[in-house]
Each structure stands twice: as structure tokens, then as C-alpha cells.
Amino acid sequence: MGRGRSVGLYQSAYLRLNSATRNTTLNSMRKEFEIVNKLGLHARPAAEFVRCVVRFKSTIRICKGEENFSAASILGVLTANLNYGDRVVLEAVGPDEQEALNELEALLLRFRDEEGES
Secondary structure (H helix, E strand, O other): OOOOOOOOOOOOOOEEEOOOEEEOOOOEEEEEEEEOOOOOOOHHHHHHHHHHHOOOOOEEEEEEOOEEEEOOOHHHHHHOOOOOOOEEEEEEEOOOHHHHHHHHHHHHHHHHHHOOOO
């Protein structure tokens, strides 16, 4: 399970982003993130994240440690328990996988300024 690692692009962002890589064994696109927002991915942004995911034809999963969660399910996203400092990989398989990862990256970056808000 090779993961591409590079220097984080956004130190103060909701997530620290790394470059996307293709997992040739699974024929999927993967992008690694580190949660850097003190609030993590709580209920409101998790719901917005799921609404974005279900617009795509690709299957998108959240990989955290040895566990995988459906990114198309609010319960899956909340069960992933994405807290500050967690490192996760978004994995997309399907015809619009690159577009999906790019859109999710942009969405997660928009959440970065909510730190400290309720």
C-alpha cells in the first residue's frame, strides 16, 4: 500500500494536503491529508463533505490506519473520527476520480477558516 508523501501545502489549512498518487493494484487515485483544524471534521462539515461526495460517480473511501470508511455516508465519515493531527487518505475509484479528489480538496480547504467558530 504505497502512499505518495510530499511536503504539506497548507500549514494553517483545515487539512495539510499531499500530492495525489495512483494505486495501480486497486486502479484508484489516492490523496493523503493531515487534519490540522483544531475542531476536526465535525457534524456540519462532515455533512457538507458527504453532499459533495455523492455528486460523483466514483466510489470514495476514507482510509485511516487499517480501517476504511465510506465517504458517501455521514455515519461513515463521523465514525472515521477525523480529529486534529489525524493522517488519512481519500481513495477514489471511478470515471471522475481525479475531479472528485480535486473538488474534495477544495471543499476541505474552505473549511480551514472555521477554526474556533461554533
